[in-house]
Amino acid sequence: MRPAPSLQFLRPYTWKSAGAPNPAYLRFFHLARQQELEQANALKYPRLRHNGPPMRIPDFRHKYAQIPQGTVAEEEVTLHGRVQSVRRAGSKLVFFDLKGEFENVQGICNLGKLEDGTAVRGLKELARLLNRGDIISVTGKATRTPAGELTIQATHLPQLLTPGLVPLPTKLVDEEVRTQNRHLDMLVNQRTTDILRLRSYLIKYLRDFFHERDFLEFQTPILAGDASGATATPFTVSAKTVSRDVALRIAPELWLKRLVVGGVDRVFELGPAFRNEGIDQTHNPEFTICEFYHAYANLDNLIALTETLIRGAAEHCQALIATKLTSLPPIDLTPFSRPFRQAEFIPTLQSALGFTLPPLTSATALPDLLAALDKHNIPLDPPTPPTSLAQLLDHLAAAHIEPLSADAPLFITHHPVCMSPLAKSFVCPATGQHVSARTEVFMGARELANMYEEENDPFEQRRKFVAQLDQAQGQAVAAGEDGEGGGAGGQAAVAIDESYVHALGSGLPPTGGWGCGVERLVMLFSGTRRISDCLSFGNLRNVVGLTAAGAAAGGGKGLVPELQGAKSRDE
Known part of the structure; x- marks a missing residue:
C-alpha cells in the first residue's frame, strides 16, 4: 500500500461559504x-x-x-x-x-x-x-x-x-450545499436542528393536549379509491391488489367523522396528507396535518379550545427556546393574549371594498361580484378573473381580511356557503347572506387552523357535494380541460362520496371539527418563513433532487466514490 498523504494541512479546512466544495x-x-x-x-x-x-x-x-x-x-x-x-x-x-x-x-x-x-x-x-x-x-x-x-x-x-x-x-451557509447535505447542515448549523427539534416537541405537545382532554388518536387510511375531505388535486398510484388506481389522501376528515358516527365522540389524528399542487414558501405537496372532531361542540367551543391550544403552544415553545433551542428567536407572548380578535367575513369584506356584496347564492353571483369590483375600480391580484365564486372570495379575503392578522391571531368567521361544502350553514341576520358556521384563525396573514360545525344532514350534505362537483367541472371547462378533474391542469378532483353520505344516515351527532397544518405552527413559533425549513429533508423539490443526485452517484461519480460497492473491514 502506498504511504498515506499527510492530513495535517487538511485539518483546518473549512467548506466554502459560497459555492460547493471541490x-x-x-x-x-x-x-x-x-x-x-x-x-x-x-x-x-x-x-x-x-x-x-x-x-x-x-x-x-x-x-x-x-x-x-x-x-x-x-x-x-x-x-x-x-x-x-x-x-x-x-x-x-x-x-x-x-x-x-x-x-x-x-x-x-x-x-x-x-x-x-x-x-x-x-x-x-x-x-x-x-x-x-x-x-x-x-x-x-x-x-x-x-x-x-x-x-x-x-x-x-x-x-x-x-x-x-x-x-x-x-x-456551512451555501444554500445548495446545505440542501444536498442536510446531515452536514444539521451537524454544523444549530438553527437547522433546533427547528426540527421544535417540530418534534410541538407534535408531542399536540398529542398531550388532546389526550389530556380525553380524545382518542385513530389512524385512518392514506390510500383510498377517491380523495375527499378537502378541495385539492390528489396524487394517484396504481394498486395491483385492487386492480385500479387509488388516491393518496388529501385530508382524513371524512374518515374521522365516520368514527364519530361509530361512537368515538372525541377523536384526533396526526399524520401525513398529500396534495398534488404547487410548491412555495408555505406549501409542500407532502405535509403533516392534525385534525380533531368533538361531538356536541359548536363554533364557540372550537374557538375557545383553539385559543387555549395556541396560547399554550406559544408558552411551551418559548420555554423550550429559552432553555434548549437557544438558536431560535424568542417568542413574544403578548399577541397571544386571550381572547383573540374576530372578524366576520362578509361585513369585514364589505367594509374594506366599500360596497354591499350581491346575493352570493344566486346563479349570477360570480359575474355580479366581478361587475361590482370593476365598477368600484378594485383590481384583482392576479388580474385574471377566477373561474369560481369561492376562488374569487378567497382572493378578496387574502387581500382585504387576512392582513388584519399581521400582529396578532385573528379569527375570520362565517364564510359564504360556497366556500365551505362540509360545514353547517345558516342565514346571517345582519347581512341576509347564507353563511357557514366556520372560522379560520390567521397569524401574520397565514392560516393556522380551519374549523367548523360539521354538516350532519345527509340530504343537505349530498346537495352540497353536487354543487361542489358542478363548480369543479365548471372550473375545468373554463380552463380548457375535460371536466373530470384531477388532470394535469391542476383542477381538484371532486367526487360525491356516497358511502359517507350513507354513513351520515346512521346519525352524526352535532360535531365540531378542526384541522391544522403542523408545519404552519412550526413556522410561526420557530420564526422561519419557509416550510422547507420545517421538513427533515426540505420540500419535495429538494427531496427529489437529493435522490436524483444519489442515483447519479451510483456509477462511482459521487462525493466519495471509493465507498461505492465497498465492504466493511469486518466482513
Whole structure:
C-alpha cells in the first residue's frame, strides 16, 4: 500500500461559504484519511463494547452540574459522541470536545490519569488520528477544571467507533450545499436542528393536549379509491391488489367523522396528507396535518379550545427556546393574549371594498361580484378573473381580511356557503347572506387552523357535494380541460362520496371539527418563513433532487466514490 498523504494541512479546512466544495479535494481527503487509518489499524467500525455504565451526555451534564472544581467523581462512566474539536497540549495531554444528543462536554486524555496501561506512543497515535467528525467512546470520571469546565477525565484510551472519512465543515451557509447535505447542515448549523427539534416537541405537545382532554388518536387510511375531505388535486398510484388506481389522501376528515358516527365522540389524528399542487414558501405537496372532531361542540367551543391550544403552544415553545433551542428567536407572548380578535367575513369584506356584496347564492353571483369590483375600480391580484365564486372570495379575503392578522391571531368567521361544502350553514341576520358556521384563525396573514360545525344532514350534505362537483367541472371547462378533474391542469378532483353520505344516515351527532397544518405552527413559533425549513429533508423539490443526485452517484461519480460497492473491514 502506498504511504498515506499527510492530513495535517487538511485539518483546518473549512467548506466554502459560497459555492460547493471541490469534489476532487473531498475525494482526496477521503482517500488520504482512509489510508492513514488503515495503516494505523484504526479503520475497524467495531461492535460497541462498554468499559463502564453508558451514560447520555445530557444526563452526564445534569448529574454532575454541581461538581466542584478540582473534584473527581468516584463513578466511572462511558460517553459516546462526535468529536467537535481536538486540542493537543504536548505528547501526554489531549483535550477534545464531544457532542451527543445536542449537548457538548469537554474531554481530557491525560497520560498520567489513564488506568489501562496506555504508553506514550498510544496516546500520541490517538492524538495524531483523532479528527473533527469522528465518533468515539470515552470511559472516565467527571471533574471540573480550574477554568470551571465540566469535563470527563479519561481513565481508558478513547476508542474510535466510526471515523469521519469526509471532512466535517466548521461553517456551512451555501444554500445548495446545505440542501444536498442536510446531515452536514444539521451537524454544523444549530438553527437547522433546533427547528426540527421544535417540530418534534410541538407534535408531542399536540398529542398531550388532546389526550389530556380525553380524545382518542385513530389512524385512518392514506390510500383510498377517491380523495375527499378537502378541495385539492390528489396524487394517484396504481394498486395491483385492487386492480385500479387509488388516491393518496388529501385530508382524513371524512374518515374521522365516520368514527364519530361509530361512537368515538372525541377523536384526533396526526399524520401525513398529500396534495398534488404547487410548491412555495408555505406549501409542500407532502405535509403533516392534525385534525380533531368533538361531538356536541359548536363554533364557540372550537374557538375557545383553539385559543387555549395556541396560547399554550406559544408558552411551551418559548420555554423550550429559552432553555434548549437557544438558536431560535424568542417568542413574544403578548399577541397571544386571550381572547383573540374576530372578524366576520362578509361585513369585514364589505367594509374594506366599500360596497354591499350581491346575493352570493344566486346563479349570477360570480359575474355580479366581478361587475361590482370593476365598477368600484378594485383590481384583482392576479388580474385574471377566477373561474369560481369561492376562488374569487378567497382572493378578496387574502387581500382585504387576512392582513388584519399581521400582529396578532385573528379569527375570520362565517364564510359564504360556497366556500365551505362540509360545514353547517345558516342565514346571517345582519347581512341576509347564507353563511357557514366556520372560522379560520390567521397569524401574520397565514392560516393556522380551519374549523367548523360539521354538516350532519345527509340530504343537505349530498346537495352540497353536487354543487361542489358542478363548480369543479365548471372550473375545468373554463380552463380548457375535460371536466373530470384531477388532470394535469391542476383542477381538484371532486367526487360525491356516497358511502359517507350513507354513513351520515346512521346519525352524526352535532360535531365540531378542526384541522391544522403542523408545519404552519412550526413556522410561526420557530420564526422561519419557509416550510422547507420545517421538513427533515426540505420540500419535495429538494427531496427529489437529493435522490436524483444519489442515483447519479451510483456509477462511482459521487462525493466519495471509493465507498461505492465497498465492504466493511469486518466482513
